[in-house]
Amino acid sequence: MADISYRPDYQSTAQVPSVSEAEQAALARAFESTPSLFRLLSTLRTRRMGLGYRSETGESETFSWSSNQTVTQPEGPLAFSSAVEPIPLSEVEQALIAWAALGPNGAVLADVPVQGGLSGLISWAGRTIPGSSNDLSVDLFIVDDGGVWLYRPGPERLAPVEISGPQDYAKVLDWFRSGRRQISATRPDVGWFSAPEGTHNVNAMGPGQYNLNRPGSSWFLPVGDVGVEWFNLLLSSYEWSGFYLMDPDTDKPCGVDEWIRPGFLEVGFPVPVFDELALMLHSSQAACAVQNIRLACEALGLGAWPVGSYADDMVLGAYPDISTGLGFSFLERDPDTNPSKTATCLGLPGVKEPVVVPSPQFPTARSAVEYVRDLRYGCGGQLSRDGNWDERVGGPFTSEAMQSILEHPKAHIPDWAVDAAVATVEYIVAKYGCCPAYVSPVRAKFSAQVHHVDQDYYRRFQTGNGEPYAITPAIREHFATWHPGEPDPWGGAL
Numbered sequence: 001m002a003d004i005s006y007r008p009d010y011q012s013t014a015q016v017p018s019v020s021e022a023e024q025a026a027l028a029r030a031f032e033s034t035p036s037l038f039r040l041l042s043t044l045r046t047r048r049m050g051l052g053y054r055s056e057t058g059e060s061e062t063f064s065w066s067s068n069q070t071v072t073q074p075e076g077p078l079a080f081s082s083a084v085e086p087i088p089l090s091e092v093e094q095a096l097i098a099w100a101a102l103g104p105n106g107a108v109l110a111d112v113p114v115q116g117g118l119s120g121l122i123s124w125a126g127r128t129i130p131g132s133s134n135d136l137s138v139d140l141f142i143v144d145d146g147g148v149w150l151y152r153p154g155p156e157r158l159a160p161v162e163i164s165g166p167q168d169y170a171k172v173l174d175w176f177r178s179g180r181r182q183i184s185a186t187r188p189d190v191g192w193f194s195a196p197e198g199t200h201n202v203n204a205m206g207p208g209q210y211n212l213n214r215p216g217s218s219w220f221l222p223v224g225d226v227g228v229e230w231f232n233l234l235l236s237s238y239e240w241s242g243f244y245l246m247d248p249d250t251d252k253p254c255g256v257d258e259w260i261r262p263g264f265l266e267v268g269f270p271v272p273v274f275d276e277l278a279l280m281l282h283s284s285q286a287a288c289a290v291q292n293i294r295l296a297c298e299a300l301g302l303g304a305w306p307v308g309s310y311a312d313d314m315v316l317g318a319y320p321d322i323s324t325g326l327g328f329s330f331l332e333r334d335p336d337t338n339p340s341k342t343a344t345c346l347g348l349p350g351v352k353e354p355v356v357v358p359s360p361q362f363p364t365a366r367s368a369v370e371y372v373r374d375l376r377y378g379c380g381g382q383l384s385r386d387g388n389w390d391e392r393v394g395g396p397f398t399s400e401a402m403q404s405i406l407e408h409p410k411a412h413i414p415d416w417a418v419d420a421a422v423a424t425v426e427y428i429v430a431k432y433g434c435c436p437a438y439v440s441p442v443r444a445k446f447s448a449q450v451h452h453v454d455q456d457y458y459r460r461f462q463t464g465n466g467e468p469y470a471i472t473p474a475i476r477e478h479f480a481t482w483h484p485g486e487p488d489p490w491g492g493a494l
Contacts, residue, residue, distance in 0.1 A: 017174030026092045026482065027169035034299035035474070043472050044294060047303035049458070050451025051489070052086035053211045055079065065215050067191020067323060073210050078461060082454045084489045086216020088145055089450060093300060093482065094218055095176035097450060098151045100296035101140050101220060101289040102129050103175055107160040107396045110382075114408050120236035122228070122375045124382040124389060124396065125155040129288040132281040133236070135375075137228045138289065139352060141326065141444075143219035147186050148326065150351060153179030160395035183351060187213055189323045190315050209310055217451045219307075220293055221315070222286040225347075227355035227441030230278040231372040234424065237274075239417040242266040245274055245424050247431070255427035259420045271428065272340070275438035286446045293448040300482065301474030303453040312444040318343040328352070328442065331359070337433045344434050345442035354441035357429055365425035365435070373413055383411055452478065455490055 019027070034040075049055065058075025062068065089097075108126045112118040122135040131137070140151040153175040162171060190213055213219060237243040238259075245254040246268035259265045290306050297304035317325035331344040346360070347353040353361045355368050362368040376382060382389040383406065390402050397405065405411050428435040453475050458468040467476070474481075479488035 017170040019170045019173050023092055023173060024166075024170060027096070027172055028166055029481070030096050030299065031163075031166075031169055037295070040295055040298045043469075044298050045470060046294075046305055047453050047458075047470060047475075048211065048305045049080065049082070049454045050086070050211070050214070050217060050303050050305075051084045051454050052082050052216050053214060053451070053454060054081045055210070055457075057081050063191060065187050066213050067189050069191055071210075080457050080460065083456065084454060086214065087452050087483075087489075088216050089218045089302070089452075090483065091176070092173065093302065094142065094144070095173045096300065097218070097220065097293055097296050097302075098140055098142065098176055098180075099172045100128060100292045101151075102127050102138060102222070102285075102292075103172065104153050104157060104162055106157055106162045107390075107393050108134055110396050114405055114410050117236060117240045118405070119376065119383065119411050119413055120232065120240065121382070122232055122372070123155055124393075125157055128292055129285055131285050133229065133232045135225075135228050135232060137225040137282065138222050138285045139224075140289070141183070141221040141223050142180070143187055143213060143221065144217070145187070145215055147182055148184040148188060150181045150183055151176070151179060152181070155389075157393045160393065181351075183326070183348070187215075188315070188326050190310075190325055191323045209307065212307060212310070212449060214451075217449050219447060219449045220290075221444055221447040222289045223316075223352060223442065223444045224282045224286055225352070225354040225441065226278055226282045226439060226443050227368075227436060228372060229282050230275065230436045230439075230441070231355050231368055231421070231425075233274075233278050233281070234421050235369070235373060235413055235417060237269070238265060238420050239413055243269040244420070245428070246270050247427075248272055255423040256420045259416060264416070265420065272438045275436050278436065279439045279443065282443060283446070286443075290446055290448045293450065297448075297450055298472075299474065301453075301472065301476075301478035303451045303475075305449045305451070306446070307449055308446045313343040313345070313440065315444055316345055316442060318345070326444075331356075331434055333433050337431065338437075339432075340438045342438060342440055344436075345440045347442055352442065356441040357425055357435045365422045365429060368435075369418055369421045369425060373418060377412070 055078050056073050056076035057079050060070050060072045062070045105128050106126045108124050110118065110121060110124050112121060120133055122133050125136060136155060142149040142151055162168060242265055244256050244260065244265040247254055248270045253260060254271065256265055294304045294306065314323060315325045316328040318330050328348045329346045331346055333344055344356065345354065346356060355362060355372060357365050357368045377384055380387040380389055385406060390397055425435045428437050455471055458470040462468040462470055479486060
């Protein structure tokens with residue numbers, strides 16, 4: 001990458017983050033010396049066995065770092081117990097992975113027609129993952145030996161392209177240090193538990209999750225506000241698509257009869273289908289984050305284990321009698337008005353507060369709808385005339401183009417669409433007790449656990465031409481490359 005700034009005038013007043021020579025060298029190595037994307041894709045695999053892990057040994061083990069329960073995984077043909085003590089990821093390793101997952105990278109292009117829904121973009125702050133409305137609704141929780149951390153660098157950007165050369169690499173570490181906040185000093189209890197009778201180990205996290213949350217590992221958990229996606233999608237649907245929400249039991253409009261006419265609302269959309277659509281839009285963001293983590297780990301020579309076969313409600317904290325999880329709170333819902341038996345998450349105060357009605361932060365339908373609307377028009381927003389985001393960042397649009405956008409009537413959501421959305425939410429809350437009704441406003445279903453790979457496992461069980469194909473040069477040479485001066489369990493040799 002050329003040693004030039006994309007637009008140096010935008011960054012002239014910014015302070016260069018302070019990093020050590022060793023840290024700068026490591027960051028440069030990641031950007032300049034790792035394999036190409038296509039080479040990484042050719043070797044990309046899920047490597048589940050890390051240092052300190054076990055597999056079907058038949059030996060009892062107490063999960064002192066989590067649930068404090070004693071568990072026995074039945075003995076099997078791939079019995080293995082790592083002989084090497086866990087080695088946590090370094091700060092630079094975690095920072096690179098977190099940035100790859102969903103870190104800042106500049107300004108989005110916002111190349112959406114003003115006459116075709118540009119106002120539906122909640123933010124113009126670019127990240128390494130896409131989003132249907134670029135709502136920045138997915139945060140990254142990181143679980144390691146130091147506890148639970150929230151990685152959220154925020155919506156501010158210094159330039160349309162943040163990392164344009166070596167002088168910008170230090171931003172990755174600076175975003176990690178300044179955008180990370182400790183939520184808990186210990187790993188969460190997401191425990192395994194066994195039935196009092198019978199032959200099966202009953203594991204609420206899924207039968208394959210024996211090594212999840214182990215010491216030494218870093219568990220990267222995208223946690224999304226599906227609620228903000230839902231409310232923004234509702235506003236966009238009413239203004240641009242002509243869809244209205246429809247009661248699935250009566251096939252009648254959800255409180256918007258007065259706006260059903262040509263040019264306004266024209267086609268019914270069942271509430272459960274709409275809720276599923278919002279969930280799918282969220283899931284695509286989490287999936288992109290996990291794939292970015294996998295690619296970053298392949299480049300660094302680390303093991304990345306995508307994990308999804310667990311109850312994310314339990315991880316968040318919906319069932320404290322089973323495990324405390326991350327401690328999120330949940331709404332008590334009437335079973336008679338909860339057709340999908342959804343556990344509706346209210347979030348974690350001051351940390352992750354989703355858009356859901358009713359909740360402490362959004363007691364009324366109008367408070368939630370207007371909050372989402374104002375994300376783009378409030379002071380500092382990209383469609384605001386007061387401290388406009390585009391002007392501060394210097395893009396994506398020219399000053400002339402930006403002025404034309406701000407002056408165009410279709411850049412602003414009309415009052416009738418807001419009123420119709422409020423009426424719909426009020427209808428849903430009256431019938432189901434909350435909105436969204438069929439999906440939880442907070443989801444954490446797909447994640448990735450990262451660790452240093454135990455090469456002995458793959459050498460014992462897997463094939464290869466002199467060396468198991470699972471062990472790439474990046475993995476074999478990882479400690480020599482990324483932990484110079486530290487003990488290398490394998491000496492970097494075949």
